[in-house]
Amino acid sequence: MSRGFLVVLDSVGIGGAPDAAAFGDVGSDTLGHIAEACAAGNGDGHGRSGPLGIPVLLSLGLGAAHRGAAGTEPPGLEAAAATTGAWGHAAETSRGKDTPSGHWELTGVPVDFDWTYYPATVPAFPPDFTAALIREAGLPGVLGDCHASGTEIIARLGEEHLRTGRPILYTSADSVVQIAAHEQAFGLARLYELCRIARRLAPDTVGRVIARPFVGTGAADFARTGNRKDLAVPPPSPTLLQRHSDAGGPVISIGKIGDIFAHRGTGEEVKASGHPALWDALLEATGTAPDGALVVVNFVDFDSLWGHRRDVAGYAAELEAFDRRLPEFLARLRPGDLAVLVADHGNDPTWPGSDHTREQVPVLLAGPAAPRGDLGPMAFADVGATLAAHLRLSPGEYGRSVLGRPA
Incomplete structure (x- = not known):
């Protein structure tokens, strides 16, 4: 064979x-x-x-x-x-x-079937989804809540994330919820758990929830790591x-x-x-x-x-x-x-x-x-x-x- x-x-x-x-x-x-x-x-x-x-x-x-x-x-x-x-x-x-x-x-x-896409508005996500995510994960809030390129939004909001502890929530033209957080300051395990909560809260017609961990000390050296995790709906x-x-x-x-x-x-x-x-x-x-x-x-x-x-x-x-x-x-x-x-x-x-x-x-x-x-x-x-x-x-x-x- x-x-x-x-x-x-x-x-x-x-x-x-x-x-x-x-x-x-x-x-x-x-x-x-x-x-x-x-x-x-x-x-x-x-x-x-x-x-x-x-x-x-x-x-x-x-x-x-x-x-x-x-x-x-x-x-x-x-x-x-x-x-x-x-x-x-x-x-x-x-x-x-x-x-x-x-x-x-x-x-x-x-x-x-039709995927669920989020509009190119600010905020991009439904308020009830964001409120439930903040409540169930015990977050002080979120940053972003918009359409963005992953590298751009980390450079723009990463330092505020480090100051406030608020993860960065964003989407794109794909059917996706993406959450970026600092691998050490926020914690990789905590980011994964946050994404599992988001996966449960998001409709089944949202293709993926993606954890986007990054490292670095400031906008000049922030970099995403290889510990990305995609939580996809099954085929x-x-x-x-x-x-x-x-x-x-x-x-x-x-x-x-x-x-x-x-x-x-x-x-x-x-x-x-x-x-x-x-x-x-x-x-x-x-x-x-x-x-x-x-x-x-x-x-x-x-x-x-x-x-x-x-x-x-x-x-x-x-x-x-x-x-x-x-x-x-x-x-x-x-x-x-x-x-x-x-x-x-x-x-x-x-x-x-x-x-x-x-x-x-x-x-x-x-x-x-x-x-x-x-x-x-x-x-x-x-x-x-x-x-x-x-x-x-x-x-x-x-x-x-x-x-x-x-x-």
């Missing part, structure tokens, strides 16, 4: 979502705009300069997938470099452009992970995967923060995972460090660093293994605001069991159906395997 790997490049969208207009994202193109900026010299910084250099990803078909989705071929994304594996471009049907929706649909469970039906686990198959979840799937079917959960640590954990799992294993990993820094912060140079440098380590992973795949590299949404660093963008995503199939050639347009759920077929699971309700499909 062979193994399956689902590698999510968080937010590496490739433009062209058919329903982008409904989200205000017509024209967004995370990868294409990064490549254009680099070619124009506007992507220099973070130790990199010049055209975007991702030859390994291009050899797997990333440029070809971008051309299929967006219809353009920016410098640095030449589709002619595709030489191995199979590639396609996938569109999402779920009603949100958030992390849970993307991951769940990729694993066979589209989100067919509405069994995902690929749950179905494989229920069938007795080994599942290894690396990084934030356990939180995204509310620990349903996530098997052995390997904690890792930051791309270097995530790469180390993935390579370790690739070397040790038994036959029949499903290994799932999310490379979150593309999204959290660079997309939301609208940092083109940082995003480009992260893509190039990912590309440099990718051969280590591919070399460790065994006969019969199938790896699928994909994204969950876009987060165009050239786009206004700081939120995700509604885009198509690349689907790159690699490894000894990968087919060859252009798979064309796909659905997100086709990714889960393909891995299910590879792992010899019965078909789920959504998606169609590309294995055996003519290129």
Whole structure:
């Protein structure tokens, strides 16, 4: 029996979502705009300069997938470099452009209900929710209560948080409640308990409550830590992970995967923060995972460090660093293994605001069991159906395997 790997490049969208207009994202193109900026010299910084250099990803078909989705071929994304594996471009049907929706649909469970979103007002949260949170957690109050970027609001309100003991409460365009607090002054365990209270008080249609611990002594050196915790609602039906686990198959979840799937079917959960640590954990799992294993990993820094912060140079440098380590992973795949590299949404660093963008995503199939050639347009759920077929699971309700499909 062979193994399956689902590698999510968080937010590496490739433009062209058919329903982008409904989200205000017509024209967004995370990868294409990064490549254009680099070619124009506007992507220099973070130790990199010049055209975007991702030859390994291009050899797997990333440029070809971008051309299929967006219809353009920016410098640095030449589709002619595709030489191995199979590639396609996938569109999402779920009603949100958030992390849970993307991951769940990729694993066979589209989100067919409306998430609860909070308005871009001050306050953003309903007064009864905030009052109950303050009362049940014994807080002196809260700060923020607004839409914000996580790094910006910590820099703006972190010192007041230290003076008053009031945690920082905020949201975004996603269906999310986020609470930031100082890891030592407020306490990590206390922050986690506060988020558990918020999870209980928030509607089930709020996708996640996220604990955002940070450290530092002032605005100049505040920094978020790797002890983030997501309290997600569970998927509405069994995902690929749950179905494989229920069938007795080994599942290894690396990084934030356990939180995204509310620990349903996530098997052995390997904690890792930051791309270097995530790469180390993935390579370790690739070397040790038994036959029949499903290994799932999310490379979150593309999204959290660079997309939301609208940092083109940082995003480009992260893509190039990912590309440099990718051969280590591919070399460790065994006969019969199938790896699928994909994204969950876009987060165009050239786009206004700081939120995700509604885009198509690349689907790159690699490894000894990968087919060859252009798979064309796909659905997100086709990714889960393909891995299910590879792992010899019965078909789920959504998606169609590309294995055996003519290129």
